[in-house]
Amino acid sequence: MAEAVQITFLGGLGDIGRNCAAIECGGEVLLLDCGVLFPDEDMPGAEFVLPDLEYLRDRADRIVGCICTHGHEDHIGALPWALEWLSFPVYGSPFTLGLIRNRLEERGLSDRTTLIPIGDHDRVRIGAFNCEFIPVTHSVPSGLISAIGTPQGLILHSSDFKLDLNPVDGRRTDLARIGAIARDEGVRLLLCDSTNSEIPGSSRSETEVGEVLRGVFSAHPDRRLVVAAFSSHIHRVQQVADAAVGSGRKVATLGLSMKRNFALARELGLLRLPDHAVIDVADVENYPPGQVCVVSTGSQGETRSALALAATGDSRWIDIGADDTVVLSSSPIPGNEARVSRMINNLVRREAIVVHSGQLEVHTSGHGKQDELRTLHTVADPEYFVPVHGETRHLAAHGDLAKKMGMPSDRVVLARDGEQVELSDRGVANRGQVTSGDYYYVNGRLVESDRGLFSERAILGGQGVVNVVVVLSRDKGRLLARPHFESKGWVGADSAQDLELAGADEVADAVEEHLASGETEGLARVVRRAAGQFVNHNTGRRPMIVPVIIEI
Template identity: 35%
Template sequence: MTTQDKAQNDNQPEKGQAGREDGGKNGVSRGKGRPRRRKRPGKGTRPKDGTLRFIPLGGIGEIGKNMYLLEFGEDMIVIDCGLMFPEEEMLGIDFVIPDTTYLEANKDRVKGILLTHGHEDHVGALPFVLPGLDVPVYGTKLTLGMASHRLGEARPDYKPKFKEIKAGDKVKLGCFSVSFIPVCHSIPDGVALAVETPIGTVIHTGDFKLDPTPVDGRITDYSAFAELGKKGVLALMSDSTNVEKEGFTQSESVISGTLERLFREQRNRRVIISSFSSNLHRVQQVADVAARFNRKIAFAGRSMINNVDLARRLGYLQISDDMMVPLQDIDKVPHNRLVLVTTGSQGEPFSGLMLMSKGEHHRVKLGPKDVVAVFATPVPGNEKMVSNMINRLFRCRCEVIYEKSWGTHVSGHASREELKMMLSMVRPKYFVPIHGEYRMLVRHAQLANQMGVPVKNTFVMDNGDVLSITDKSAQAKSKVQAGAVLVDGLAFGELESSVMRERKDLAEDGVLVVSMTVDRRFKLLSDPMFESCGFMHLHDAEHMRKEFSDAIRHTVKKASSQRGVTVEVLENKIRGRCRDLLRKYAGTKPRVIPLITVLDR
């Protein structure tokens, strides 16, 4: 997902050079052809006296798997522990988490994990990282509630050490003193972090925007940032997601106006609204407007139902019981008296709205009496899936609202003018853009330069880069191991693992299986048999099958007359001969799998 866009030389901020400090992937099995295990990071990687180190293990040059480290002396704290959803070529992968080799090798120094908010890209990797560290986790009530739910599903045997905090609280972790500052985002209870270190204050904004009229009335604390700026801020690490968008991000409260218009114009239809399941402010607005129009509300999609249930129990959603309808009872409510809120705004394969669009949902069948409103914009990379889903919704003969002109979505991230305001309030000595693709980081760094941060004090980093800050200078010239670990069910693997290469080959070229039976002198006892998948079927190409069979017979006969032949040697010879013939006939390279049975007679 990393974008390697290069800035112009005169505008490019400083970037640390890669100087390896550590290696090896701890606890990840390696197959043939994988790189040799490097030495584990050890004491030599620890910061020198008086040096503060900032190390991103994820979230730099990408949208997702956020994880950042702060180190001073023998103390280390972790900020966020997120996942990223797989790219299209990551076949069969469930999600991607940061490589935590360096963190695990230094786990005796970790004082705790600090969570900024409850989105998956900030808490989703906890089930895979936290049990190995077994350290306290600090977060607000909703954030810990969502983290607890994810841990309960993936690691029900593990008992986390959760420490609930509130905005305005301060906790002491080793030499670090951390204050939690309320910020607005697309999920309630988000916080920024002000970390007091022995050499100065570091601010990590988390995901934020400066919403003047938030749905829950909890505004970003401008005064806290301004006060820190007056006292002096050593370094600012700031959200870069919307740096390319001019002006200010709209308030989430404008969605109420869109909902009012939708319900007013579609009085005689059932309303189906698709949104992010974590955007509880939007769910609250849907419920409020539905109540004014005398409609009942139902929820579909596992994550939507789970998040709504959790938020209601914790007091973050105010929806009365008599207004809600269980999904199994929606047919008892007149079409024009119901609103259904579902997952699927990103075209996820098994989400509620996707199943409805295919006519495969077990409870909801769409038709002319329905209007579907997609209250989200496609995340980069999801455009095709969303477009295909919308086309299928039209085929269901329902009305579909998805156009930007309707104003169905508001971002949860600060745009350029808000980012300028943050820089103006904080006035940091050093600046590091985070949470964004590489071009976004570069643009944010350039914006900081325009706001008075010197180019030499601005650092566009990569995951694994180490920014070393002293009371006199800062530089990013060293590196620790970082990268991506793929999660397939409960299995872990490296991004360049042989398993992924095999999946890619199978997806592109298919597989050809050659099976045969030989005696212990490697003489054929029966005709070779062929089976193909994702490739032309040999039984449909008689001439081709005969040539393959003759070639295999010749290869086996020749090999059996040689000394030192083994099953492995014969397999390699058959594999090579089949590939030669495949190039002749098809020009493709399916994976050839010889299956040789040796009878002892």
């Protein structure tokens, strides 16, 4: 009997983000990606959400490496936190490793790992795992499908992918190699991207977006073009640069990540434009509007992003006005719609023309839709299948698609974060929850798992806080002064004084009644209840009540 292989999903199954899986066999652990999830409105104050790294800390001396399939934050962004606690080599394409290197240098963690470059069709032994890396098309350069040899057969991980027959860089997903592997070795288990599993048809080619962008440039010959895109989407940036140079414009970058990734891609030969066409953003005001194109970050309206600051007139580098056409070359990520809409309104107030994906097809997805998923399933012909990378509904839809293609239902295994799938001589089975499945939130310099923190922040942000200070005589057990109300964010200044005085009287009556009964315990509860009832009755609001008891 061959040794069993376990795959533990530490993130990415139930959310679009924090992708991370641990493949275990023979006492060794191989990681597939280590990404972050960007917090939604239910997580106020959190910067990022991490995979369940506690599971890895318990296996720190067994980790033989991490394969980073491509350079998006939801696949590489958690590495700085993982490498604060652990040390292991990281494998990826030169572009992916360049993005990782920047993040590690910022955090002073470069000495915690060895970055090992891998290229298309490279075969590398990582611990006990024989791996082959296959080119795949996505919305970032140099993505890789991983074919991982184990004692239980080959595991094929699709990475994020689409089947673009006319990619900007000519680098297509190598279906021929996947077909050869399926024919010669066989794919025991397929782990496949589920993001667009609910959507019929196929994704538009990236080069089609280039045609639309050239049309936008032609339609605005005398206006400055500001094009916002993801800084890692070098194929999109290439097409913006081509359209700009083709119309006689200079190109400048706005936003630190765009500047860095632009330079890295040029250094690696992934982004091609002549030196004379590149200018510093500090110099754009020296050129007529029709001779400049600015490529910017901030297409999602992120707070403090380069374009969001420019939209409110707070940019250090450019002043958006009536001579500008702003192109949002992306679609709003679910949850970002309100921020993007607010940014568009701010841009229009500054008299700019705004072009977005709701008007023109200035964006296309980097993830394959149903026809592309069917093609990959057909070519790979896996014995077993686990949908990955997606919300719960995406995973379920992908499982249904595989069954409709003829895969037996007992060979389609659905899993969620924290669960472990085991590959053995008997087949593939979900062994259930083996980790907590908890979210780990980056709060400044801290990493915390207490979700109750966000309930408190929501109350503070939406309802405010009322501190009630009560001063008692320790010996005589009586009030020494009228309780003091101090509030922030509860009511406006014109109402606060009268309400705070009246509230202090209500609390004083409740405290004196409690003390008169001979009770000395539970005073904080009495203060909180009396203040809370007063506040709710008089204002209809429910701020956080913080009793402060001082005994003298």
